[in-house]
Amino acid sequence: MNALEVKNLTKTFEVGKTLFTKGQGVKAVRGMSFDVRDGETLGIVGESGCGKSTLARMLVGLLPPSEGDIQIEGKVQDKANPREFGQMIQYVFQDPISSLNPRKTIRQIIETPLKRLHGMGKAERSKRISEIFASVNLREEFLDRYPHEFSGGQAQRIGIARALAAAARILILDEPVSALDVSVQAQVLNLLAELKKEFGLTYLFISHDLAVVEAVSDRVMVLYFGAIVEVGPADAIFKHAKHPYTKLLADSAPVVGRALEAPKQKADELPDPLNPPKGCPFAKRCIYATDICETTDPALIEMGEDHFAACHNPIKG
Amino acid sequence: MIQFLKLLFRNRLAGLGAVVLTFILLLALLTPILPLPDPDITATGDRFMPPFSDGHLLGTDHLGRDLLSRLMWGTRLSLAVGAAAALIAAFIGSTIGIVAGFLSGRTDNVIMRLVDMLMAFPYILLALAIVAALGPGLINALIAVAAVNIPFFARNIRGVTVGLANKEFVDAARLSGMSNIQIILSEILPNVLPVIVIAMSTTVGWMILETAGLSFLGLGSQPPQADLGSMLGEARAALITSPHTSIVPGIMIFLIVMSINLLGDGVRDAIDPRLKSGALSRPLPATIVERKETPPVASDDLLALQDLRTEFHVGDRTYKAVGGVSLKVNKGECLGIIGESGSGKSVTALSVMGLVASPPGKIVGGAVSFQGNDLVGASYDELRALRGDRVAYIFQDPLSTLHPLYKVGDQLIEAMQAHRRMPQKEARARAIELLDSVRIPNAARRVDNYPHEMSGGMRQRVSIAMALANEPDVIIADEPTTALDVTVQAQILSLLDDLRRERDLAIVFITHDFGVVAQLCDRVAVMYAGRIVEEGPTAAILDDPQHPYTKRLMACVPELGGGKRELHAIAGLPPAVDRLPQGCAFAPRCEFAQDVCRQGEIKLEPNGDRAVRCLFPDKVSQTEVTS
Structure with missing residues (x-):
C-alpha cells in the first residue's frame, strides 16, 4: 500500500481579487500526480516558486486543493475529523523558532497534540512526553522553558517532537534543516533517520539542497514551475538526469574539485505565472529545446527503471 | 518586573506620570473613608466661598x-x-x-x-x-x-x-x-x-x-x-x-x-523588546575604537587584519565576537572565510570599515591596514571616503540592501556621485555599462527598474554592480549567494570569479559552504568562536584538514553524488562567545582533546604556507572521521 497517493493535484490562487470582482487565476501547482510508498523517503527539490511549499501545505490540509485528490493510507483525505486526520499526517516547519508560540512553554506546545488528538489524561501525557523527549535527545528540564531560550537546532528537535507526539506515520518535512548551521544540520538529519527506523515513518523531505536530499532520500522528485519534471531513484536521478532542468540543478551545485563555471542555459528567468507558456515551461531556458517544446507541454513518461521525466528531448545515458 | 520598572523610570516623564497617577x-x-463632608449637601448661605476658608x-x-x-x-x-x-x-x-x-x-x-x-x-x-x-x-x-x-x-x-x-x-x-x-x-x-x-x-x-x-x-x-x-x-x-x-x-x-x-x-x-536590546538607539557612523595597547605596525599588503579584536558590551556581559584575527589579501586574490553562525566571520568583515554597530560594538585591539594605513584609528571622514570607493561590500540579501523606492539606476548613480563629481548623463551611461558588466540582459531598459521588479539573482547582480561602481581594490562579500537558488548561485559565483580576473580585484568571500570556497577561493580561513582555527591554500586545507573542527565540519556537509548515507555530525554546540572556555574553544566537542587543550592560550602555529590552532595536527590529519 502507498502511504500517499496524489492524483492531478492542482492549486490555483486568485490574485487581484476585490470584494466585487473576480481575480486572475495563478496556478501554483499544475496537476501533480505521484505516490509516496510506505516507509520510503521521497525527496522533493526545486527552486523558489516551484510550488513545493504549496504542495506540502495541501498534503497536510492547511490549504484546500483546487482540483485533484489526495489519498492517505488508502483513504481519501478527510479533514472533517481533524482528530483522525492529525494522527495520519504531520508537518515539520522550516523555521523552527517561528513555528513555536513564543508565549507557551515547551510542555504546553508538545502537550497539545496529545490532548487534542489522542485525548490523553495528565499522567499519561507526561509519561509520553518523557518518551518523546528521550527519542529526540532533549533534556526534560527544557520542558518548562520558552521557545526563545533555544538554539535553532534545539528548536527544530522540539518541532520534530511535536510532530512525533501526534503519532502520525507520515511526516512532511518542509526544509527542516535549511535554517540550521551545517554541523547542527547533520545532527538533525541523523536524528530524522533514526526516528524513521524506530517508528517506521514515511517522509516527504522537501529541500532546495540537492546534496542533502540525495543523502536522505530513496527517491527524488524534481519540481519546476508547479509541475513534476522528473522523478526517480535518488542514486540515479542526479547522476543520470533525463530532464535538462535536473541536469542544470546538478551542474549548478558547488562541488569540491569541480571547476567554477556557470552551467549552460539560455536565460535564467522563470516563466510569468500570470501568463504561463503554452508548451514546456523550461523551454525558454533549455539548450535542447526544439519546436515541439514551444507548443506542447510534455507528459511524465517512464524513461528508465522507476525513473520518469517530462521531456520531449531527454538526455541520453 | 523589576527590569520593567527600571526601564519605565529611565523615562523621567513616564516616572513622573506614574507617581502622580498613583497618588490620585x-x-x-x-x-x-476620608473625613469629608457630604458632597451633595447644599448650603445656599455659604455660596462661592474662596479656597482656604474655614x-x-x-x-x-x-x-x-x-x-x-x-x-x-x-x-x-x-x-x-x-x-x-x-x-x-x-x-x-x-x-x-x-x-x-x-x-x-x-x-x-x-x-x-x-x-x-x-x-x-x-x-x-x-x-x-x-x-x-x-x-x-x-x-x-x-x-x-x-x-x-x-x-x-x-x-x-x-x-x-x-x-x-x-x-x-x-x-x-x-x-x-x-x-x-x-x-x-x-x-x-x-x-x-x-x-x-x-x-x-x-x-x-x-x-x-x-x-x-x-x-x-x-x-x-x-x-x-x-x-x-x-x-x-x-x-x-x-x-x-x-x-x-x-x-x-x-x-x-x-x-x-x-x-x-x-x-x-x-x-x-x-x-517594546527592541528597547531592551538597545536596537532603538541609533548606531554611530563608525565603530567605537578603544585600543589599550599600541597597534601593530601597518603591513604593506593591500588589506591586512592584524590581531583584530571586536567585542560587544551588553549590560555587564562582554561578547568577544572577534578574538584576535589576522588575515591578509592582495590584488587578484580571493580569500574565503568559512564558519558557522556566531563564529564571528561577519563581524570580522564589518570591522574592516568600522561598520559594526556601536553601541554595543567596540574594536578593542589590533589593526586593519589598508595600503599601509591603519583604518582602525582613522577618522569618520577618512573611512567614509574609502567605504564603497576603495573597499566595497556585497551583502546576503539584496532586497534589504537596495532601497525599494528608488530605481536601481539612480542608486548606482548615487553610489558613484557620493565619491566623485560626475555629470548626470555620464553617470547614467556608466550605470548602464556597469549593469552590462554584471551581465544583466537589456541593461539600458533595466536601469529604470525598481528592485521589486527584478528577480533575486538580478538584484544581487545590481548589488555587485554597485560594489564595482567606483572600481574598488577590495570587495568584501558576506554570504552573497546564500539567499539565492542554486542555479542562480552558480552564475553569480562565476561572475565574481570573472570580475576578479578581469579587474585584478581582491575578494574576501564569507560563506558557510565548502563547495563554494573550493570553487572560488585561493586561500581559506576557518573560524570558530571568534578566532581562526586553520588557514592556508584552499586545496591543501580541503585535501588534508589539520584542525579537528575543519575536518569534522567538512564531514558534516553532504556532497552531491555520494548517495544515501549517514552524516558525521559534530556533537554539542559552539560555545557562547561571552563565556569562552580556557584553552581551545573546540575542546569540549573534540575527540582528540586532552588536558593540555583545556588550559592556557593555544597559538595559531604557522607551518609553511598554512597555519593551524591545534596541539595535535598530525593526529587529526591521520585519523578518519568515523562517528
Missing part, C-alpha cells in the same frame, strides 16, 4: 457644596467611568479585530468596512448622537464613549492579528487538532494581549476627557451627582466671578489625563 488613584480609593479647604460652589469633597468624589467617578469605558471598548474592539484578522477574506472585508463607516463620523458628534438617542445619564455617556472608541481597538488589533494568523505556530496548532476558537484563545490572544494593554493605557486618558466633555454638556452625570465634567459645566456661569470653582476640577482633569498619557507612552516604550 490612592486618594480616589480612600475617598469614602471648614472648606478648596471653598464651595454655587450651591455652597464643599468643593474638596465634590472633587474627590467626582474624580473617583470620572476615573471609574473612564476605565470602564476603556475596558468595554477594548473588549469589544479587540474581539472584532481578532475575529476579522483571523478569519480574513470576506468576513474581514465586511467587518472592517463597517468599522470604517463608524470611523467616518466625527467622534464627538457620534457620541452626542448616541447619548441623544439613549437619553442623558452617566451610563449612557459611558456607552457612547466606549462605542466611539471601538473602531480604534478593532483596527489596531486586526492589524496585529493578521500578522499572527499567518505565523507557522498557528498552522502547527491547527495540525495539533485545535479548533479555531481554541487557536484564537490559546495561540492568538496571549500574543495580542500586550498590544491591547498598550492601546488601553494610551486611550484611557482620552476616554476620561470625552466623558468629562459629555458631562460638561449636561449629557453625562445628572445633578446632584458630581463628576469632573459636570463640575466644570456647573461652574461655567461663575467663571469670571469665582474662577476657583472651574480651576479646581480643570486642574484635576489636566493632571489625570497628562499623567496617564505620559505613563502610557512610557509603558509602550518599556514593553
Whole structure:
C-alpha cells in the first residue's frame, strides 16, 4: 500500500481579487500526480516558486486543493475529523523558532497534540512526553522553558517532537534543516533517520539542497514551475538526469574539485505565472529545446527503471 | 518586573506620570473613608466661598457644596467611568479585530468596512448622537464613549492579528487538532494581549476627557451627582466671578489625563523588546575604537587584519565576537572565510570599515591596514571616503540592501556621485555599462527598474554592480549567494570569479559552504568562536584538514553524488562567545582533546604556507572521521 497517493493535484490562487470582482487565476501547482510508498523517503527539490511549499501545505490540509485528490493510507483525505486526520499526517516547519508560540512553554506546545488528538489524561501525557523527549535527545528540564531560550537546532528537535507526539506515520518535512548551521544540520538529519527506523515513518523531505536530499532520500522528485519534471531513484536521478532542468540543478551545485563555471542555459528567468507558456515551461531556458517544446507541454513518461521525466528531448545515458 | 520598572523610570516623564497617577488613584480609593463632608449637601448661605476658608479647604460652589469633597468624589467617578469605558471598548474592539484578522477574506472585508463607516463620523458628534438617542445619564455617556472608541481597538488589533494568523505556530496548532476558537484563545490572544494593554493605557486618558466633555454638556452625570465634567459645566456661569470653582476640577482633569498619557507612552516604550536590546538607539557612523595597547605596525599588503579584536558590551556581559584575527589579501586574490553562525566571520568583515554597530560594538585591539594605513584609528571622514570607493561590500540579501523606492539606476548613480563629481548623463551611461558588466540582459531598459521588479539573482547582480561602481581594490562579500537558488548561485559565483580576473580585484568571500570556497577561493580561513582555527591554500586545507573542527565540519556537509548515507555530525554546540572556555574553544566537542587543550592560550602555529590552532595536527590529519 502507498502511504500517499496524489492524483492531478492542482492549486490555483486568485490574485487581484476585490470584494466585487473576480481575480486572475495563478496556478501554483499544475496537476501533480505521484505516490509516496510506505516507509520510503521521497525527496522533493526545486527552486523558489516551484510550488513545493504549496504542495506540502495541501498534503497536510492547511490549504484546500483546487482540483485533484489526495489519498492517505488508502483513504481519501478527510479533514472533517481533524482528530483522525492529525494522527495520519504531520508537518515539520522550516523555521523552527517561528513555528513555536513564543508565549507557551515547551510542555504546553508538545502537550497539545496529545490532548487534542489522542485525548490523553495528565499522567499519561507526561509519561509520553518523557518518551518523546528521550527519542529526540532533549533534556526534560527544557520542558518548562520558552521557545526563545533555544538554539535553532534545539528548536527544530522540539518541532520534530511535536510532530512525533501526534503519532502520525507520515511526516512532511518542509526544509527542516535549511535554517540550521551545517554541523547542527547533520545532527538533525541523523536524528530524522533514526526516528524513521524506530517508528517506521514515511517522509516527504522537501529541500532546495540537492546534496542533502540525495543523502536522505530513496527517491527524488524534481519540481519546476508547479509541475513534476522528473522523478526517480535518488542514486540515479542526479547522476543520470533525463530532464535538462535536473541536469542544470546538478551542474549548478558547488562541488569540491569541480571547476567554477556557470552551467549552460539560455536565460535564467522563470516563466510569468500570470501568463504561463503554452508548451514546456523550461523551454525558454533549455539548450535542447526544439519546436515541439514551444507548443506542447510534455507528459511524465517512464524513461528508465522507476525513473520518469517530462521531456520531449531527454538526455541520453 | 523589576527590569520593567527600571526601564519605565529611565523615562523621567513616564516616572513622573506614574507617581502622580498613583497618588490620585490612592486618594480616589480612600475617598469614602476620608473625613469629608457630604458632597451633595447644599448650603445656599455659604455660596462661592474662596479656597482656604474655614471648614472648606478648596471653598464651595454655587450651591455652597464643599468643593474638596465634590472633587474627590467626582474624580473617583470620572476615573471609574473612564476605565470602564476603556475596558468595554477594548473588549469589544479587540474581539472584532481578532475575529476579522483571523478569519480574513470576506468576513474581514465586511467587518472592517463597517468599522470604517463608524470611523467616518466625527467622534464627538457620534457620541452626542448616541447619548441623544439613549437619553442623558452617566451610563449612557459611558456607552457612547466606549462605542466611539471601538473602531480604534478593532483596527489596531486586526492589524496585529493578521500578522499572527499567518505565523507557522498557528498552522502547527491547527495540525495539533485545535479548533479555531481554541487557536484564537490559546495561540492568538496571549500574543495580542500586550498590544491591547498598550492601546488601553494610551486611550484611557482620552476616554476620561470625552466623558468629562459629555458631562460638561449636561449629557453625562445628572445633578446632584458630581463628576469632573459636570463640575466644570456647573461652574461655567461663575467663571469670571469665582474662577476657583472651574480651576479646581480643570486642574484635576489636566493632571489625570497628562499623567496617564505620559505613563502610557512610557509603558509602550518599556514593553517594546527592541528597547531592551538597545536596537532603538541609533548606531554611530563608525565603530567605537578603544585600543589599550599600541597597534601593530601597518603591513604593506593591500588589506591586512592584524590581531583584530571586536567585542560587544551588553549590560555587564562582554561578547568577544572577534578574538584576535589576522588575515591578509592582495590584488587578484580571493580569500574565503568559512564558519558557522556566531563564529564571528561577519563581524570580522564589518570591522574592516568600522561598520559594526556601536553601541554595543567596540574594536578593542589590533589593526586593519589598508595600503599601509591603519583604518582602525582613522577618522569618520577618512573611512567614509574609502567605504564603497576603495573597499566595497556585497551583502546576503539584496532586497534589504537596495532601497525599494528608488530605481536601481539612480542608486548606482548615487553610489558613484557620493565619491566623485560626475555629470548626470555620464553617470547614467556608466550605470548602464556597469549593469552590462554584471551581465544583466537589456541593461539600458533595466536601469529604470525598481528592485521589486527584478528577480533575486538580478538584484544581487545590481548589488555587485554597485560594489564595482567606483572600481574598488577590495570587495568584501558576506554570504552573497546564500539567499539565492542554486542555479542562480552558480552564475553569480562565476561572475565574481570573472570580475576578479578581469579587474585584478581582491575578494574576501564569507560563506558557510565548502563547495563554494573550493570553487572560488585561493586561500581559506576557518573560524570558530571568534578566532581562526586553520588557514592556508584552499586545496591543501580541503585535501588534508589539520584542525579537528575543519575536518569534522567538512564531514558534516553532504556532497552531491555520494548517495544515501549517514552524516558525521559534530556533537554539542559552539560555545557562547561571552563565556569562552580556557584553552581551545573546540575542546569540549573534540575527540582528540586532552588536558593540555583545556588550559592556557593555544597559538595559531604557522607551518609553511598554512597555519593551524591545534596541539595535535598530525593526529587529526591521520585519523578518519568515523562517528
